[in-house]
Amino acid sequence: MDLLIRIADEAGGNSDRELTLARIMLGSANEADLQLPLLELRHATLEMGREGLMLRSIARDGVQVNGNTVKRCVLRPGDLIELPGVGVHVEEAPGGFDAMLTVRRAAGHTSVLSAQKMSLADTFLAKRAFAWIGALVVVVGMFVVPFLFSGERAVQSPVAAVLSDHVWTSGELHAAHELVTGENCAGCHGKPFERVQNEACEACHGAIQDHVSAGFLAANSAPVAAGTLDFGANANERCGVCHREHNEPSTLVSDADSDCVQCHAADGGIDRGIDPLAAVAGFTPETHPVYEFSLPRFTLENFAGSKDDGWRIDAVSETEIANSPESSQLIFPHDIHLDVGEVSDLTSGEALTCGSCHSMSVDGEHFLPIDMETHCQDCHQLDFDESDPDRSLPHARLKEAVLALEGMLLKKYFDPDDTGELFAYRRLPDRAERSAGCTDTPDVCVERELKEIVEAQFAGDIGCAACHEFERQDSKDIEDQFWVHPVKLPQDFVPDARFDHQAHQVLRDNTTNDLLIGDQACATCHAAEASERATDLLMPAMTTCYECHGDRSSASQVALACIDCHAYHPRGVGDGGLQQNALINGAEQETQQKIVHQAAQLWETSAPGAGAGEVGGGTQ
Amino acid sequence: MSGNALQYAGGRYLWIAIGLLAASFGLYWLQEETTPPSGGTWQGLTLGIVAGLLIFWLNYLGVRKRRYGQGGSLKGWVSAHVYLGTALIGVSLFHSAGQLGWNIHSLFFWLMMAVIISGMIGMSVYLSLPRRLSAIRKTRSRAEILEELEGLELASLERAADCSESISMAVRTALEQTRVGGSVARQLLGRDRSSFEEMTSDGGIRRSNQDQQRLLRFLSEQATQTRDAKETTALRHLMSLTARRQDLLRRVRRDVQIQGWLQAWLYVHVPLSIAVLLALVVHIVVVFWYW
Numbered sequence: 001m002d003l004l005i006r007i008a009d010e011a012g013g014n015s016d017r018e019l020t021l022a023r024i025m026l027g028s029a030n031e032a033d034l035q036l037p038l039l040e041l042r043h044a045t046l047e048m049g050r051e052g053l054m055l056r057s058i059a060r061d062g063v064q065v066n067g068n069t070v071k072r073c074v075l076r077p078g079d080l081i082e083l084p085g086v087g088v089h090v091e092e093a094p095g096g097f098d099a100m101l102t103v104r105r106a107a108g109h110t111s112v113l114s115a116q117k118m119s120l121a122d123t124f125l126a127k128r129a130f131a132w133i134g135a136l137v138v139v140v141g142m143f144v145v146p147f148l149f150s151g152e153r154a155v156q157s158p159v160a161a162v163l164s165d166h167v168w169t170s171g172e173l174h175a176a177h178e179l180v181t182g183e184n185c186a187g188c189h190g191k192p193f194e195r196v197q198n199e200a201c202e203a204c205h206g207a208i209q210d211h212v213s214a215g216f217l218a219a220n221s222a223p224v225a226a227g228t229l230d231f232g233a234n235a236n237e238r239c240g241v242c243h244r245e246h247n248e249p250s251t252l253v254s255d256a257d258s259d260c261v262q263c264h265a266a267d268g269g270i271d272r273g274i275d276p277l278a279a280v281a282g283f284t285p286e287t288h289p290v291y292e293f294s295l296p297r298f299t300l301e302n303f304a305g306s307k308d309d310g311w312r313i314d315a316v317s318e319t320e321i322a323n324s325p326e327s328s329q330l331i332f333p334h335d336i337h338l339d340v341g342e343v344s345d346l347t348s349g350e351a352l353t354c355g356s357c358h359s360m361s362v363d364g365e366h367f368l369p370i371d372m373e374t375h376c377q378d379c380h381q382l383d384f385d386e387s388d389p390d391r392s393l394p395h396a397r398l399k400e401a402v403l404a405l406e407g408m409l410l411k412k413y414f415d416p417d418d419t420g421e422l423f424a425y426r427r428l429p430d431r432a433e434r435s436a437g438c439t440d441t442p443d444v445c446v447e448r449e450l451k452e453i454v455e456a457q458f459a460g461d462i463g464c465a466a467c468h469e470f471e472r473q474d475s476k477d478i479e480d481q482f483w484v485h486p487v488k489l490p491q492d493f494v495p496d497a498r499f500d501h502q503a504h505q506v507l508r509d510n511t512t513n514d515l516l517i518g519d520q521a522c523a524t525c526h527a528a529e530a531s532e533r534a535t536d537l538l539m540p541a542m543t544t545c546y547e548c549h550g551d552r553s554s555a556s557q558v559a560l561a562c563i564d565c566h567a568y569h570p571r572g573v574g575d576g577g578l579q580q581n582a583l584i585n586g587a588e589q590e591t592q593q594k595i596v597h598q599a600a601q602l603w604e605t606s607a608p609g610a611g612a613g614e615v616g617g618g619t620q
Numbered sequence: 621m622s623g624n625a626l627q628y629a630g631g632r633y634l635w636i637a638i639g640l641l642a643a644s645f646g647l648y649w650l651q652e653e654t655t656p657p658s659g660g661t662w663q664g665l666t667l668g669i670v671a672g673l674l675i676f677w678l679n680y681l682g683v684r685k686r687r688y689g690q691g692g693s694l695k696g697w698v699s700a701h702v703y704l705g706t707a708l709i710g711v712s713l714f715h716s717a718g719q720l721g722w723n724i725h726s727l728f729f730w731l732m733m734a735v736i737i738s739g740m741i742g743m744s745v746y747l748s749l750p751r752r753l754s755a756i757r758k759t760r761s762r763a764e765i766l767e768e769l770e771g772l773e774l775a776s777l778e779r780a781a782d783c784s785e786s787i788s789m790a791v792r793t794a795l796e797q798t799r800v801g802g803s804v805a806r807q808l809l810g811r812d813r814s815s816f817e818e819m820t821s822d823g824g825i826r827r828s829n830q831d832q833q834r835l836l837r838f839l840s841e842q843a844t845q846t847r848d849a850k851e852t853t854a855l856r857h858l859m860s861l862t863a864r865r866q867d868l869l870r871r872v873r874r875d876v877q878i879q880g881w882l883q884a885w886l887y888v889h890v891p892l893s894i895a896v897l898l899a900l901v902v903h904i905v906v907v908f909w910y911w
Contacts (some may be wrong), residue, residue, distance in 0.1 A: 009763060037771030037864070038778070084778075085771050109777065111770040111795075118762075118801040118876045120883045125804060130891030138731075138898045142724040143906065167724050168906045170659070189910040196911070247656045248719045254655045552653065 001048040004093070004100040005034060018097075023047040026083070027058075034103070038084035046099075049074065053090070053099045055081065075099075082106075142167070151186030171246035180204065188245075201239040209570045211237075242568070255561035257282065257551060260568075283551035283560050290318045291542055293493040298327045298485060300471070311488060318541045325535035329469045329485035332534035338519075346378055354522045364502030370489055372396070380467070384408065402479035406450050413442035454478050493539055497565045510547050624747060628699035636700070637707035644670070648714035657717035659907075667715035671708060675732070675900050678705050679893055702743055705736055724906065728899040735892045742885035749878045756871045756878070765875075769868050776861045782854040786819040787842055791858060793817040793824070794835045800869060801876045808884060810877040812869075832866040 003019045024033045029041040036043075040059045047054050053075040057063040062071050064082040075081070081088040091100040117123055149157035150165035157164040165185050173183070181187045188200040202208075242254045262268055266279035278289035292315045303310035316324045336342045340351030357375045359368045372380075372395050382392040385408045393401040438445035455478075457463030458470055469485040507516040507524055516524060523529060525540040552559045626634075647667055651657040658664050681701045685694055712729060720726040773795050780791035794816035801807045816835055817824035829835050839862060843855040 007764075007767070009767065013763075015761065015764070035768070037768055037861075038775040085774050105767070105770070109770065109774040111766070111773050112798060113766055113769060113800055113872075116799065116801050117803070117807070118872070118879075120804060120807060120880050120887065122801075123804045123807070125884075125887045127887055127890045130887060131894040134891045134895030135898050138895045138902065142727065142899060142902045146724070146906075161722075165910070167722070167727075168910055169721070169723050170725055170907060171719055171721060171723075185910055192909045194911060244655055244658075244660065247658055248721070249656060251655050254652075256652045256655070258652065 001046075001099070002097045003046070004097045006091075006100065006102045008102055008104050036083060036086055036103075038086075043083065046075075048098055052076065085109075152184060154184065169246060171248045172250060173246060174250045174252055177245065195238065196240050196245075198239050201243070205239075211568055211570070253563070255563045257562050260562040260566075280562075282553060283549065283562075284554050285543070285546055287551070288542070291494060291497070292317050293539060294490070294495060295324055295326065295493070295537070296328075296488045296490055298329050298488070300485075310486070318539070321537050321539055321541060324537050326490070326537045328489050328534055329487045330489070330534050331465075331467050331469065334528040334531040334534075334536070334538070336532075338529050343379070354519050354526075354528065360501055364500055365498055366492060367501075369491065376467070398482065398484060399479045402450070402454060405453055406446065409446040409449055410442075413438075413445050451478050454482070458482050496567075498567070499565065507548075625695050625698040625702060626743075626747070628695050633696075633700040633703040637703035640670075640704065640707050641710045644711045644714040648717065651717075656719075658719060659716050664715055664717065667711060671711045671715050672900055672904065674704060674708050674711065675896060678708070679897050682890065682893070702739070705739055709733065709736055724899070725903055728896070728903045731892060731899055732896050735889055735896050738885045738888040738892065742889060745881050745885065749882055753875065753878050756874050762872060762875050765868050765872055769865060769872070772861050772865050772868070776858060776865070779854045779857045779861065783842075783851050783858070784846075784848075787839070787851070787855070787858075789819050789824065790816050790835065790838055794829055794832070794862075797826075797829065798832075798865075798869065800872050804880075804884075807876050807880040810873050812873060814869075832862055832869065836862055836866070 001020070001022060001024070003021070003024060005017045005019060007015050007017070009015075019033055021033060024046040025042060025044075026032060026034045026036065026039060026046065027041050027043040028035060028037050028039045032039075032042070042058045044058055044063050045056045047056075051074045054072065055063065055065065055070070055075055056072045057070065062069040064070075065073055065075070066079055067082075075090045077090050077092045079090040081090070085106050087104050087106055089102040089104065091102055093099045145163050146165045146167050149160070149163055150168075154160050154164040154166065160166055160183075166183060168185065172178075173181070177188075188196050190197060190200060242256075242259055243252050244254060245252070261281055264277065264279065265281045268279070280289060281287040295314045295316045296311050297314050298310050299312070300310060302312070314324075337352055337357075343352055344350060345352060345356065357370055360366075361368055377392075377395075382395055383389050384393050384405060385391045391404075393404055395401075438448065440448070458465045458472075464470065464482075464484060468487070471483045471485070473481055473483055475481050504525075505517065505521050507521045508514070509516055509524075525544050526538040527536075528538055531538060549558050549560045552561070644667055647663045648657060651661050651663045659668050678701055681697055684697055712732065716725070716729065720729060776791055776795060780788040783791075794814070797815045797817075799806075799813045802811075802813070805811070806813070812830045814829040814832065815826050816829045816838075817826050818838065827834050836859060839855055839859045843852060843859070846852055846855065
């Protein structure tokens with residue numbers, strides 16, 4: 001028998017159960033096919049008889065059908081079986097079923113359970129309301145309130161840390177910027193939806209030079225117009241391209257090589273035919289050009305009387321180091337001065353070190369100027385008057401030195417108190433013999449001996465000539481017969497680049513893995529111990545750099561970025577920088593011009609008179 | 621329908637999510653080591669756009685599940701929702717390069733994390749609880765059980781009518797003071813605050829009737845004391861009925877509890893999803909407001 005049982009609940013819903021059984025048991029027992037709690041355990045059965053659906057009561061008292069108590073009966077559609085707690089209606093059997101019953105709960109008892117909250121939806125929880133509240137909180141708390149207290153209005157906020165546009169920050173501001181701007185976001189962020197403009201940076205950093213100055217661009221307007229030199233907007237980018245704020249950790253300068261290379265590479269933005277700089281794509285022998293250094297050179301023909309005359313600064317490629325003598329116009333053998341057998345420290349008696357003469361400047365890059373008085377005179381003394389050993393000849397002033405000598409001789413020959421004993425020069429043991437036999441009048445003796453002394457200074461590898469290049473000149477005055485070349489010691493061979501000498505004081509030998517410190521570190525790049533002449537240019541080629549360094553792509557031991565050696569913002573003040581050099585413009589459109597000019601500029605500003613000063617004759 | 625949403629199509633969306641994470645990491649890694657990686661580089665911006673579109677798409681599930689039979693099976697959508705939603709943690713962290721602080725952008729991230737974690741909790745209850753649920757109901761619906769309970773109550777009242785006033789009062793008040801569910805906490809914790817009133821010389825005293833234990837004890841005590849044969853029969857019936865009610869009430873209470881847990885996470889997940897959507901808009905507006 002196929003029976004459909006529909007259980008109708010009070011709310012009007014139905015749930016259907018289909019039973020396919022020969023005999024269906026109604027009761028409250030668990031094994032009953034239609035389990036109804038108020039019935040006897042086994043209350044009645046239903047089965048399909050010949051006459052139709054047959055109900056049999058098992059309960060002793062029988063079953064109520066249509067108001068009559070029956071023990072057994074045949075059910076027809078429309079009949080009502082009244083069981084304890086429920087009424088069972090016999091329905092017209094739908095297709096596929098032999099019979100259908102609808103079970104309805106008898107009225108009279110409503111469980112207290114029906115009024116209880118058995119779903120979260122019955123509680124205060126409500127997704128839609130929560131969504132509205134959340135949305136409102138987000139928009140008000142994260143946008144509206146910060147907006148109301150944005151910019152300069154932030155100071156009016158009762159709690160600026162949470163109720164102002166400070167909460168809009170995408171990361172900590174650099175402490176210095178935070179201090180200066182007073183956390184006024186709009187101080188730098190001018191217009192909404194517009195990136196921070198250079199004007200905001202220049203309000204404080206106005207003295208910083210553009211990479212390519214406006215003056216330079218204006219001076220080169222012709223080639224720009226011709227489309228050959230397209231520096232244009234790329235030359236002076238928005239500050240924010242390299243300087244990114246609100247980063248964690250705070251890093252104000254991007255040292256991305258790509259920012260430089262995108263213009264300076266062979267296929268970069270700059271016209272290769274016009275760019276004074278060689279193309280560069282990285283820091284490896286293949287991608288970086290050889291460097292050029294500024295070498296002051298002296299030529300006599302150009303000398304016209306002033307101390308800087310006769311000098312020009314050549315740009316020399318590193319490949320030409322061996323063929324490029326340094327022309328400081330000094331005579332100085334590094335090897336002898338570093339050989340303890342020849343020269344030793346006056347107080348300790350130990351060998352001289354590089355640092356005995358080369359004292360690092362506070363910038364860690366350059367060295368303090370070398371001068372006679374500080375570095376040479378302890379050994380190369382200029383005292384000349386035995387009766388007054390504290391007197392020294394004035395260095396670098398030949399005429400005054402000759403006058404001093406003359407005065408000493410006049411005193412010797414004319415002063416009646418003078419013993420007449422001739423002093424012996426420590427380094428001129430033959431002088432006494434030559435001078436001793438002067439039997440002429442004192443004035444003749446003075447003149448002769450003065451001539452002897454001065455000429456001796458320039459006679460060989462002693463006296464002035466020991467250190468200085470000089471020229472003989474025709475003159476009746478002894479002081480004009482010799483002319484000492486002016487001396488210039490280069491202060492910066494590569495003024496356009498930075499090199500941190502301080503950081504290179506400790507090195508590791510790549511082959512032996514030994515730690516190199518002090519002079520060993522210096523000698524890694526500068527072969528001073530083997531240098532016999534001052535004309536030896538003791539600069540290393542860049543192959544020395546590549547032994548330890550490369551760019552980030554080269555997986556070298558110590559990666560270098562462009563800005564580790566090169567400055568983006570030209571050094572100098574005021575209207576200085578790229579626009580001032582003769583780059584491209586002018587008579588000499590040679591690539592060297594830029595380097596030359598920068599070197600000269602630096603020279604002007606460094607070392608007033610000391611290292612680069614002229615050097616006159618000395619007596620010893 | 622075989623397998624759950626996680627196993628849909630052999631974990632197809634798991635692999636898509638892993639692929640998305642790998643691609644995101646690749647983009648993150650591509651950022652130059654010269655400045656700290658951030659959401660401001662082109663890679664960071666790209667990751668931000670991906671994460672933003674992902675948030676919109678994940679929210680779209682709320683629309684999609686109300687429209688049956690559109691664009692693939694709902695199970696597939698749920699599978700993708702779960703895996704890609706989890707992958708969003710990685711994508712957004714790669715976007716921001718892990719930079720978190722005291723600002724609305726980080727708040728946005730934590731709101732998003734709350735949504736994702738609530739989703740994970742939801743997924744885990746979906747995976748574990750329905751099995752227990754069917755074990756509890758024994759294939760019957762809650763409505764059927766409640767209906768049976770109502771029948772048992774009626775029968776209990778009828779039987780109690782054959783008993784003394786004190787028994788009748790205890791049974792009646794026990795039925796009236798039976799508690800299932802209630803507040804959020806009671807639903808989720810399955811606490812039973814049922815009680816009944818025991819007659820004393822000066823009225824009634826309310827006694828806790830947790831799990832109908834006290835009523836059962838009361839009825840059995842009464843059964844040992846009564847001399848009335850009719851009352852003895854009625855008490856035996858009442859005990860049987862109460863024992864069945866006890867069993868069914870346990871099931872309903874557990875059912876309410878499990879249904880509650882199946883629903884509870886949604887009260888966090890759904891409203892916060894909307895909040896996150898707005899926070900996303902605010903985030904985008906604000907980062908470009910102060911560009």
